[in-house]
Amino acid sequence: MAGQACVAVEGVRFSAAHFIYSDEFRENLHGHNYTAGAEIEGEIGPAGMVINFLDLKGALLEACEPLDHKVLLPGANPLVKLSGDSEGSKEVRVVCEYGEEYVFPRNAAVILRLQNVTAENLAHYIAELLRTKLLHPATAVAITVEVKETPEFGARVRLEL
Numbered sequence: 001m002a003g004q005a006c007v008a009v010e011g012v013r014f015s016a017a018h019f020i021y022s023d024e025f026r027e028n029l030h031g032h033n034y035t036a037g038a039e040i041e042g043e044i045g046p047a048g049m050v051i052n053f054l055d056l057k058g059a060l061l062e063a064c065e066p067l068d069h070k071v072l073l074p075g076a077n078p079l080v081k082l083s084g085d086s087e088g089s090k091e092v093r094v095v096c097e098y099g100e101e102y103v104f105p106r107n108a109a110v111i112l113r114l115q116n117v118t119a120e121n122l123a124h125y126i127a128e129l130l131r132t133k134l135l136h137p138a139t140a141v142a143i144t145v146e147v148k149e150t151p152e153f154g155a156r157v158r159l160e161l
């Protein structure tokens with residue numbers, strides 16, 4: 001019996017610090033206990049599954065684990081200058097356009113190629129990672145990732161496969 005279905009995992013947790021920085025909106029450094037979920041849409045295969053739950057959960061855990069207990073920095077924000085983004089650096093120095101400065105141990109920071117580390121951009125980043133790393137069946141058509149900063153606030157991104 002074939003058909004389409006959507007397989008979901010949720011509740012993968014990571015705790016991290018971030019700040020949003022733009023001309024219009026600027027935050028101080030603060031943290032969240034994030035939760036992430038992922039869904040795969042596709043054809044139900046001969047085994048009656050779209051994808052094994054554990055494969056999807058494993059890929060999501062692998063994507064989120066490097067973010068856990070880290071400071072997530074925006075590596076593509078023209079208002080936030082980062083130095084120390086190289087092998088062997090002991091610290092990352094962050095100098096922001098409107099005067100804030102931070103220094104973090106290099107191993108406590110993750111520099112993401114994002115303009116801002118928002119729930120929207122994190123969801124997109126994780127979805128792209130899953131799209132390239134997850135061995136999804138050829139019959140899968142889309143992947144959706146949700147990242148929540150709090151139980152109340154989050155963002156979802158859907159990518160076609």
Ligand SMILES: [Zn+2]
Pocket residue numbers: 018030031032149
């Ligand atoms: Zn926040």
